[in-house]
Amino acid sequence: MARPKSTDKQVALLKAAVQAIASDGLGAPTSKIAKLAGVAEGTLFRYYATKDELINEVYLYLINLMNESIYKKSDPSSTLYERTEAIWNNYIDWGVAHPVENSAISQLAVSEKITAESHERVMQLCIDLHGKDISDLFLTEQNVSTFYVDAVMNALAQVTVNFVISHPAEATKYKQVGFKIMWKGLTQS
Amino acid sequence: MARPKSTDKQVALLKAAVQAIASDGLGAPTSKIAKLAGVAEGTLFRYYATKDELINEVYLYLINLMNESIYKKSDPSSTLYERTEAIWNNYIDWGVAHPVENSAISQLAVSEKITAESHERVMQLCIDLHGKDISDLFLTEQNVSTFYVDAVMNALAQVTVNFVISHPAEATKYKQVGFKIMWKGLTQS
DNA sequence: CTTACATGAGTGATTGATCACTCAGTTAAG
DNA sequence: CTTAACTGAGTGATCAATCACTCATGTAAG
Known part of the structure; x- marks a missing residue:
């Protein structure tokens, strides 16, 4: 096995999405969600195939x-x-x-x-x-x-x-x- | 006075927006709303300054x-x-x-x-x-x-x-x- | 009445911004 | 080493809003 996916990041993305949706609605950009989660935007799509x-x-x-x-x-x-x-x-x-x-x-x-x-x-x-x-x-x-x-x-x-x-x-x-x-x-x- | 604004178009835009929002949510594009109302997209912004x-x-x-x-x-x-x-x-x-x-x-x-x-x-x-x-x-x-x-x-x-x-x-x-x-x-x- | 003029409604191609998603290069866990 | 996670600049699509232009309508001078 190589590097495993991190549960921390998975959860961080969920929490970040909650924040972003509360403040910007469902139009909240994935870039903002990723930033709030402290990961790159590309990483978001490794954990969730689509928005x-x-x-x-x-x-x-x-x-x-x-x-x-x-x-x-x-x-x-x-x-x-x-x-x-x-x-x-x-x-x-x-x-x-x-x-x-x-x-x-x-x-x-x-x-x-x-x-x-x-x-x-x-x-x-x-x-x-x-x-x-x-x-x-x-x-x-x-x-x-x-x-x-x-x-x-x-x-x-x-x-x-x-x-x-x-x-x-x-x-x-x-x-x-x-x-x-x-x-x-x-x-x- | 020049040509007056038409109440028909104003209402048509409201009705079109209702249709569009029901089917596409609030992300419904103004282009679609205008098309449903039977007017040009630019006309929408004469009646309503912003979306x-x-x-x-x-x-x-x-x-x-x-x-x-x-x-x-x-x-x-x-x-x-x-x-x-x-x-x-x-x-x-x-x-x-x-x-x-x-x-x-x-x-x-x-x-x-x-x-x-x-x-x-x-x-x-x-x-x-x-x-x-x-x-x-x-x-x-x-x-x-x-x-x-x-x-x-x-x-x-x-x-x-x-x-x-x-x-x-x-x-x-x-x-x-x-x-x-x-x-x-x-x-x- | 006629006609030139003024006004602003109507148009849709264009623009600039934004967005979801990708990918080639980089990093690190096993 | 190997392999997959990670990165963020890049891409094409989409969208709100604009703008230069057309034309319908109302006004007034002759």
Whole structure:
């Protein structure tokens, strides 16, 4: 074997792309991404054959990163309400604490460069992580799709994150209000 | 006076930009927009000094267009529940019936090319149209911002539109489910 | 009314900048 | 040594924006 590829550089490129997308949108030039990662532009294309491939990898990377922070092992004696609220709070906190990553995710999620396969993988990951709770306990008698419920939760959380970022003084209040809206909306009355 | 500018062309450019953005994203070339509008590329820049200016005008145009369809005069004897449900259904129906416009709005809403002023104008428009209902009757005792409630409603409607577009067979069901989630979430329990 | 003139809308080839991606030469890990 | 990672100047394509020019329209002098 000759020189191996470096995981450090692979990750540095992902992180750099997140920064660049947050500040310049998806039009961020590969030259800038490479510079931020501390490698030559050519190296970028050794790790990711095309810019689109890089963008899709960035999307999956960010979703995984976020899910790791959101989904922590919970006290088995806790109620569903408590467990759901903990995940909700982790979600909002993560978004507020990582505005750059949050901005990048928002833009990637609606981009036409994200392939159907990437969307599929993200959906599957979310369902794997908290689909059981959702499908077992929310609206199941109405036979509502887990995908829909998950999308609703994400949308409400996203709105709350953006609101809290622009109104930091009322962060605690809107975190609570947002959770109550979600809970009341999604559970049986 | 010389030849006056044509409102027809101005509107044709806006409509063409919507098409182009829906199919190519915000990277849609001005040459394509001009071609779709049936004018020369140079003419585009007589009506809109820069591409960014055009993009902002497209955003305001779409929001106005959508609001016109959503907000129709309602029976004064109707209840708040009935009135709100009617607006909700109009919103979902409009999004489903206008997937191109809907796609363009989704992309424009998170673009960094939309100025703070444009966002401000859109918010103000929404508040002007249905802010009274919202602030008078939802969660007012908790002193929750009308902006937040409006953002929540928009997010829920957007999720529902996208879900209905990809699951047309269950359109009626998810329209109803979506409305119930919103109503239960936002009204006093 | 007629006609010369003034104005600015309309055009599309051109320009200069930028970008994604390549490749020949260089470096370093095994 | 061998081999593949690494580099960054180079390339061709693309794009936003410009510009010199045409022509439709409105104005006013005779």
